[in-house]
Amino acid sequence: MTLADPPTERLSVRLRTGTRPDHDAAQGSGFLDRLAAGSLPRAAYADLATQHFAIYETLEQAAGAMAGDPVAGRFVFPELTRLPALAADLDYLNAGTTEPLPATEEYRRRLREVAFTQPWGFVAHHYTRYLGDLSGGQYLGPAIAKAYGLDGAGHQFFVFDGVKPPAFRTRYRELLDEASFSPEDETLFLAEVTEAYRLNIAVLAELKERWS
């Protein structure tokens, strides 16, 4: 194969393979596993929910803006919406006045730049959050609930009513493979997923710093 040949692997496969190092850096950032082990105070978990609230508020506004777009709109699923669950979790956790971190504000700035108008930008950020929530999040949620004695309330963020995660992930990958990105936009999409991981890692690093 030469550089001029079109790629033969499906986009979902190239995406997953190409961003595995980014994923592993996010997974290994040292905050989420400490939460899962219960070795941080419960307020640290509430702080994560606060950062998530700020991020999903902007991401889900972008979903509203992109719902009618022929490419991005296919990824807008009302049943994924996380903001009401996060609001309920924060209410239950009595999260107090924790503010969005600088890295969270940077993440929101990037979302405003690319996710409200660019299908590649929206899908990149949508994939990185929601497919992560429907993958590792399905292990993390129960571990955190157990570690902090949460029984039903307080961890609704991890619970997707009406969604079967394995089937949903399969359908989502099909949607990625069917997405009609131009070659230029596909390159931008792949780069933006790496950027989305970087932004998530930065938030986790600041959380780790605040709670270590």
Ligand code: HEM
């Ligand atoms: C303790 C932390 C984490 C654990 C244990 C974890 C675990 C996993 C596992 C086991 C999968 C594969 C599931 C499957 O193939 O069926 C996965 C996929 C994924 N994770 Fe994570 N993860 C973590 C953190 C993160 C973070 C912080 C993000 C981004 C914000 C993320 C984003 C993703 C995405 C987008 C996928 C889907 C990859 C694909 O199939 O295309 N993960 N994760």
